[in-house]
Amino acid sequence: MPQLGRPTDRRAAKPGLVRQRSRTDPLRVGIVSASVGAGHDGAAAELSRRLTADGHTVDRWDLLDLLPARAGRAASGLYHRLLEHAPWAYQRIYTGTEHAGGAGPAARALLRTAQDRVLRALPADTGAVVSTYPGASQVLGRLRLAGRLTVPAVTYLTDFSVHPLWVARGIDLHLAVHEVPAAQARALGAAEVQVCGPVTDPRFRPPRAGERAAARERFGLSPDLRYALLVAGSWGVGPVRRVAAEIRACGVAVPVVVCGHNQVLARQLAADGIEHVHGWTDDMPQLMWACDVMVQNAGGLTSLEACASGLPVVSYRCIPGHGAANAAALDEAGVAPWIRDSAGLPSALDDLMDGTAGRGHRASGLSLFPADPALGPAAAIARARRAAGHPAVSALRPERGAPGRPGAPGRRPAVRLAATFAAATAVWAGAVGTAVATGQDAPVLLRALEQRIDPDAPESAHPALVPAAEDFR
Numbered sequence: 068m069p070q071l072g073r074p075t076d077r078r079a080a081k082p083g084l085v086r087q088r089s090r091t092d093p094l095r096v097g098i099v100s101a102s103v104g105a106g107h108d109g110a111a112a113e114l115s116r117r118l119t120a121d122g123h124t125v126d127r128w129d130l131l132d133l134l135p136a137r138a139g140r141a142a143s144g145l146y147h148r149l150l151e152h153a154p155w156a157y158q159r160i161y162t163g164t165e166h167a168g169g170a171g172p173a174a175r176a177l178l179r180t181a182q183d184r185v186l187r188a189l190p191a192d193t194g195a196v197v198s199t200y201p202g203a204s205q206v207l208g209r210l211r212l213a214g215r216l217t218v219p220a221v222t223y224l225t226d227f228s229v230h231p232l233w234v235a236r237g238i239d240l241h242l243a244v245h246e247v248p249a250a251q252a253r254a255l256g257a258a259e260v261q262v263c264g265p266v267t268d269p270r271f272r273p274p275r276a277g278e279r280a281a282a283r284e285r286f287g288l289s290p291d292l293r294y295a296l297l298v299a300g301s302w303g304v305g306p307v308r309r310v311a312a313e314i315r316a317c318g319v320a321v322p323v324v325v326c327g328h329n330q331v332l333a334r335q336l337a338a339d340g341i342e343h344v345h346g347w348t349d350d351m352p353q354l355m356w357a358c359d360v361m362v363q364n365a366g367g368l369t370s371l372e373a374c375a376s377g378l379p380v381v382s383y384r385c386i387p388g389h390g391a392a393n394a395a396a397l398d399e400a401g402v403a404p405w406i407r408d409s410a411g412l413p414s415a416l417d418d419l420m421d422g423t424a425g426r427g428h429r430a431s432g433l434s435l436f437p438a439d440p441a442l443g444p445a446a447a448i449a450r451a452r453r454a455a456g457h458p459a460v461s462a463l464r465p466e467r468g469a470p471g472r473p474g475a476p477g478r479r480p481a482v483r484l485a486a487t488f489a490a491a492t493a494v495w496a497g498a499v500g501t502a503v504a505t506g507q508d509a510p511v512l513l514r515a516l517e518q519r520i521d522p523d524a525p526e527s528a529h530p531a532l533v534p535a536a537e538d539f540r
Contacts, residue, residue: 095192096193097195098127098196098197099127100130101130105300106301106368106369109368114445114448116268117445133188134184194218197222199225205235220238223242226389227370228248228392229255238258242447244262244264246262249261261447263437263442263447264437265375268372271372279356282353285357288321292321293360293421295320296325299327299363299364299365300367303327307326307332308332312339323354323358326344333346360378360416361379365389378429380402381416382397382398
């Protein structure tokens with residue numbers, strides 16, 4: 068992911084001026100993602116590849132780098148800590164913002180600081196801007212409403228469920244992977260929504276003759292056993308150890324666990340006697356070919372990659388917030404069943420691996436991907452730009468004394484330090500305040516954020532969290 072002020076293609080015109088191109092020219096497309104987990108960046112990377120293959124020029128930006136003074140990294144770190152140490156608090160925040168219809172004042176203030184930086188980052192000949200992250204959609208939508216961004220702004224909805232933060236006023240087009248999230252986006256007020264299917268790396272496809280056996284040999288898996296691939300995102304969050312133990316105990320499949328970047332989890336699983344444990348791997352396509360079913364807890368890009376590979380997916384013991392919401396949407400769409408009771412896990416896995424349910428879900432998963440590239444997201448982005456009409460010009464007018472380009476020197480260290488502190492305090496206060504306002508005790512939340520609470524530990528180990536924790540077990 069390029070750093071602030073360093074686009075992937077450096078042939079940029081003067082910053083601060085975004086104008087539209089002619090209908091017949093290849094487009095220059097800006098994609099704004101965020102390195103919060105790996106799913107948003109993964110979708111951005113595949114969109115970039117497809118647009119480039121169609122002859123367009125693509126610049127990619129990380130919203131976390133476009134926020135001032137590392138405030139984005141601080142917010143991402145807080146989100147990670149909540150998922151690891153206090154998942155109940157993240158659920159309260161997710162539910163609170165869902166009921167409120169979007170971000171609170173602190174989050175809006177933080178995102179507002181990125182607006183000038185986003186405009187300065189975009190080369191002058193940019194023809195369309197795409198978001199694969201809710202915060203980026205909020206920034207682009209406000210710029211469109213203010214008339215400062217005069218080219219189409221498109222949101223690619225990476226998840227199967229749509230939180231209100233995804234739907235920003237001012238966005239011209241929302242692209243959804245299925246009709247279920249498309250309907251959710253429309254219900255939240257999205258102006259225009261199109262179903263275009265998922266974006267997954269082309270390496271994710273059903274195995275050809277001999278590839279499954281070769282994949283099993285590569286990963287040291289027996290040709291005679293059945294394997295359940297257990298994934299928990301790039302951060303390896305959720306009750307992974309508990310689920311791995313349950314899969315092993317039920318006896319219908321051998322667990323194969325991918326821990327992402329969570330090396331502590333990998334060591335714990337090895338100590339638990341789980342034989343097949345992997346960290347971050349770039350060879351997920353072959354690992355999926357080697358397994359018979361995938362158990363997931365977040366419903367993100369990895370679930371869609373499994374669908375593209377013809378691997379049946381089941382949701383189980385999902386992380387709070389978007390994990391549970393995605394599981395419900397995948398279940399509603401008939402793509403992946405959501406197992407909510409441990410008693411139903413053995414029969415569900417068995418039927419997905421060898422029964423009629425598995426065949427049906429494989430077909431449903433593969434049907435997500437349109438055979439005609441003209442129906443895909445890259446073509447939809449190009450059509451949105453060409454439908455925008457005649458060129459219009461918008462000049463960025465930075466505040467007096469602001470640097471002329473993102474990342475340029477000009478602010479004194481003391482000012483930058485103050486900005487960092489203010490932004491981090493605002494985000495922290497917003498998270499704590501939301502959780503307290505929705506009924507949790509503030510000291511309990513603070514203790515949860517200051518010290519690790521093991522999601523696999525017995526509930527008696529942290530009795531103050533039992534009522535909320537039971538929702539996700």
